[in-house]
Amino acid sequence: MGTRIANHIVLGEDSRIAAVEIIVDGKSILANEGEPILSALLANGIKVNRYTAKRHEPRGLFCGIGQCTDCAMVVDGVPNVRTCITPVKSGMVIQTQDGLGPKEAAND
Amino acid sequence: MIEKDVVVVGAGPAGLAAAIEASAAGASVLLLDQNLKPGGQLFKQIHKFFGSSAHRSGTRGTDIGTALCDEARRNGVEIWLNSTVMGLFAGNKVGIEKGTDGTLKQILTVHAKKIIVAAGASENVVRFKGWTLPGVMGAGAAQTMINVNRVRPGQKIVMLGSGNVGLIVSYQLMQAGCEVVALVEAAPKIGGYAVHAAKITRAGVPVFLRHTVIEAIPDDSGVVSKVIIAQVDSSFLPVPGTEKTLEADVIAIGAGLKPVAELLHLMNCAFTFSPVFGGWIPLHNADMETSCEGIYVAGDSTGVEEANTALEEGRIAGISAAEKLGYIDTEEAQAKKAEIWQRLGALRLGPFGERRLAAKQVILNEFEQKTARGMHHGN
Numbered sequence: 051m052g053t054r055i056a057n058h059i060v061l062g063e064d065s066r067i068a069a070v071e072i073i074v075d076g077k078s079i080l081a082n083e084g085e086p087i088l089s090a091l092l093a094n095g096i097k098v099n100r101y102t103a104k105r106h107e108p109r110g111l112f113c114g115i116g117q118c119t120d121c122a123m124v125v126d127g128v129p130n131v132r133t134c135i136t137p138v139k140s141g142m143v144i145q146t147q148d149g150l151g152p153k154e155a156a157n158d
Numbered sequence: 159m160i161e162k163d164v165v166v167v168g169a170g171p172a173g174l175a176a177a178i179e180a181s182a183a184g185a186s187v188l189l190l191d192q193n194l195k196p197g198g199q200l201f202k203q204i205h206k207f208f209g210s211s212a213h214r215s216g217t218r219g220t221d222i223g224t225a226l227c228d229e230a231r232r233n234g235v236e237i238w239l240n241s242t243v244m245g246l247f248a249g250n251k252v253g254i255e256k257g258t259d260g261t262l263k264q265i266l267t268v269h270a271k272k273i274i275v276a277a278g279a280s281e282n283v284v285r286f287k288g289w290t291l292p293g294v295m296g297a298g299a300a301q302t303m304i305n306v307n308r309v310r311p312g313q314k315i316v317m318l319g320s321g322n323v324g325l326i327v328s329y330q331l332m333q334a335g336c337e338v339v340a341l342v343e344a345a346p347k348i349g350g351y352a353v354h355a356a357k358i359t360r361a362g363v364p365v366f367l368r369h370t371v372i373e374a375i376p377d378d379s380g381v382v383s384k385v386i387i388a389q390v391d392s393s394f395l396p397v398p399g400t401e402k403t404l405e406a407d408v409i410a411i412g413a414g415l416k417p418v419a420e421l422l423h424l425m426n427c428a429f430t431f432s433p434v435f436g437g438w439i440p441l442h443n444a445d446m447e448t449s450c451e452g453i454y455v456a457g458d459s460t461g462v463e464e465a466n467t468a469l470e471e472g473r474i475a476g477i478s479a480a481e482k483l484g485y486i487d488t489e490e491a492q493a494k495k496a497e498i499w500q501r502l503g504a505l506r507l508g509p510f511g512e513r514r515l516a517a518k519q520v521i522l523n524e525f526e527q528k529t530a531r532g533m534h535h536g537n
Contacts, residue, residue: 053311053312053313054308054309055309055335058333058334059333060205060333061305061308064308085307086307088307089308089309092303092307092309092310092311097292097293097312097379098292098380098381099292107290108292108376108379108381109290109292110291110295111292111299111303111311112294112295112296112299113281113298113299114298114299114300114302114303115193115298116192116193117280125259125260126260128259128260131259131260134299134302135193135194135258135259136259136260137194
């Protein structure tokens, strides 16, 4: 499900081509090098970034500018990475966060 | 320890303008910002600004941002990005955390002769059942996604709040290809400028005045899929039996902004409460200097307004800091500042502007009355 804005009446055409691969919860998706991880996830229809520690409630994009930490995920093994302000690098491994660690696939 | 004449916290319009003025006068300036790019929120303002030609009306916010960043670099301003100011400490020390998430960060202390805080504002939240679900976000967050990151946060949007942010972001969401299924406002009339409202109503967006969001309902994946709105009474309480259910996957909250001024609270600067400016505001004098000598403030940190007022206040702070350090003689500095205050007056006109003009005067007056420095200087 693509939600990228290819053509925009003010901004014009998007010249970027989502050309690098990142791994999200074991699946490969395409992203633009240097864009925030969060925007690559949204472009691929992924809206849940983490689950809270106590009640395991889902959280996603809220402030979009690195203030609220709701979009934190485990990136290359490091938890609490704010995906809305952390740029994509080719080959990054991203995991949905549950509490302070990655969400176990078995819990799904 | 690194030594600088002037350290500016925040590289939005106020901070950039302050850094440019201080640096142009000859001061060594370090400009800090926690983001990957300078420019603050200017880069999501893809619309043309209002105002006079002196304030670049008809220019898009993004272009103003680019011009300011270029000017700062040309003037020799040192810019550190990915740098969060954690605190200000006695003796004008600035504590900085430098580096991106997921990497080893550096902790650095910079000694500044003068500090200018231009940290901006943060979005207010409205709480309702389900407000923490993915899909509920600040209107500014939705704007960042479409205009900066070029990705839609969802397809069907409920906008809560009809101030200028709610109106402009609704229009920009439509430009980005989203459907705005409702504009919801608790007050009996639209809060923002009629010119922005007209763009929304012309496009046929249903406007629900005297309404609020009472619940966001998730789908199986935990993401917003339905939104319940209801009419409110004169005390803003929902009226039972008036609920409507809308299909939407985003609730964007445009309920105003509040100043970010924690660093000045840490320094024990004097504050006042100003509803017009969005909350607790640090008192300052006509030099934009706070009750803590050598610490200045500019932009939304000293009352939520707009990019042009932030720019002008930043210029005053930068000139004042450079003047105190002896880089500009007093006569020249006073003349420059008087001219800028005049331009600020021109920006604070009209029914919205006059309230801000009056609120700013209260802050200047309270500085004189309440702070020891105000009384000593007595100007």
